[in-house]
Amino acid sequence: MRAIQITEFGGPETLVEVDLPDPEPGPGELLVEVDRAGLNYADTHQVENSYLARMELPLVPGGEVVGRTPEGRRVVVLTTDGAGGYAQKAVGPEATAFDVPDGVDDLTALSMVVQGATAWLLLRRSTHLEPGETVVVHAAAGGVGTLAVQLARRWGAGRIIATASTEEKRALAVELGADVAVDSAAEDITAALREANGGRRVDVVLDMTGGVVTDQSLAALAPFGRLAFYGMASREQPTPIAPAALLSHTTTVTGMWLPHAFGLPGRVVHRAMAELFDLVLRGELRAVPGGEYGLSEARRAHEDLRARRTTGKLLLDPSR
Known part of the structure; x- marks a missing residue:
C-alpha cells in the first residue's frame, strides 16, 4: 500500500512516500480501508516527537481515519501508534471506533472524532461552562476552535470572544457565532480580551497556543475563571504558575x-460523539472545510499547518 513514513524525527521534510505491507490488526483492533485521513496540528508534534505520547521509528503518522472495515462497516477511528492514517489502510482500536451515521460525510466524521470531542470535553468537563459566562476561544478558525465557538453559543455562553490571526479568520469566527473577534497578534492580549468584554474580566479561556498567550490569558480571568490548556502551537512554555497565584485570584488551570x-467511566467520549452527530444531523453544528491534500502532498500540508495558513478541518486523500 502507499503510505507516508518517517524514519527520523524532524520537520515536514521527514515525510516520505513509500510502499509498505498492509498493517495487521491485533486483538481488539480494526483494519480500515482509508477513504480520508484527518490532518491535525498535533501531527506536526508527532513527526518531531515533541508530543505527549513518545513515538518509535519508523512510523506512519496520522491519528484518525474514516473508511470501511473488511466487513463493510463505515467507521471513524483513532489509529494505533505507528500504523497511522497517512496510508491507504490503517489500524485502530475497536474502543476508539465510531460508526458513522448515514447523512454524515467524511469531512464531518473526521471533524468530530478529535476536534469535536475535544471541544465538547473542554466545555463540558474541563471548564464546566455555565450559561451567561464569557468564553474566549483562541485559534477560533481552527478545527477545535470553529466547533467550540458553535457549541459555546448553543450551550448558552453570554459572550464569545474569538482570537485569530487574519481578518478572514476573524470574520469566520463571527459567522459561526462569536460576538467579537480579536487579533491574536495583539501586543497585550489581556487588555484586548478585557476591552472585547466591555472592560470586564472573562470566565473561560480555551487555549492551545502556549507561551505569552497563556500568561496574558490567565491575567484576564475573573475570580472563579477557568483556563483549559489543550495544546502548545507556539512551541513556547508558559510562565510557571505558583499555587499562591491561583489562590489569590481564585482561578483554575486545567489540562486536557x-x-x-x-478511560473515564460512563463511555464519556461515546456520549460526546453521539451528541455531536445528533447536532450535525439536526443542522445545528457544522464542520468547516479547510482543504484536502493528496497523500503525496503531506509535506506541504504540514508546512501549511505550521505556518498557520489553514482554517477549519484538513483532510488527506490516500488515493492520490
Whole structure:
C-alpha cells in the first residue's frame, strides 16, 4: 500500500512516500480501508516527537481515519501508534471506533472524532461552562476552535470572544457565532480580551497556543475563571504558575488530552460523539472545510499547518 513514513524525527521534510505491507490488526483492533485521513496540528508534534505520547521509528503518522472495515462497516477511528492514517489502510482500536451515521460525510466524521470531542470535553468537563459566562476561544478558525465557538453559543455562553490571526479568520469566527473577534497578534492580549468584554474580566479561556498567550490569558480571568490548556502551537512554555497565584485570584488551570477521556467511566467520549452527530444531523453544528491534500502532498500540508495558513478541518486523500 502507499503510505507516508518517517524514519527520523524532524520537520515536514521527514515525510516520505513509500510502499509498505498492509498493517495487521491485533486483538481488539480494526483494519480500515482509508477513504480520508484527518490532518491535525498535533501531527506536526508527532513527526518531531515533541508530543505527549513518545513515538518509535519508523512510523506512519496520522491519528484518525474514516473508511470501511473488511466487513463493510463505515467507521471513524483513532489509529494505533505507528500504523497511522497517512496510508491507504490503517489500524485502530475497536474502543476508539465510531460508526458513522448515514447523512454524515467524511469531512464531518473526521471533524468530530478529535476536534469535536475535544471541544465538547473542554466545555463540558474541563471548564464546566455555565450559561451567561464569557468564553474566549483562541485559534477560533481552527478545527477545535470553529466547533467550540458553535457549541459555546448553543450551550448558552453570554459572550464569545474569538482570537485569530487574519481578518478572514476573524470574520469566520463571527459567522459561526462569536460576538467579537480579536487579533491574536495583539501586543497585550489581556487588555484586548478585557476591552472585547466591555472592560470586564472573562470566565473561560480555551487555549492551545502556549507561551505569552497563556500568561496574558490567565491575567484576564475573573475570580472563579477557568483556563483549559489543550495544546502548545507556539512551541513556547508558559510562565510557571505558583499555587499562591491561583489562590489569590481564585482561578483554575486545567489540562486536557483526548486519549485520557477514553478511560473515564460512563463511555464519556461515546456520549460526546453521539451528541455531536445528533447536532450535525439536526443542522445545528457544522464542520468547516479547510482543504484536502493528496497523500503525496503531506509535506506541504504540514508546512501549511505550521505556518498557520489553514482554517477549519484538513483532510488527506490516500488515493492520490
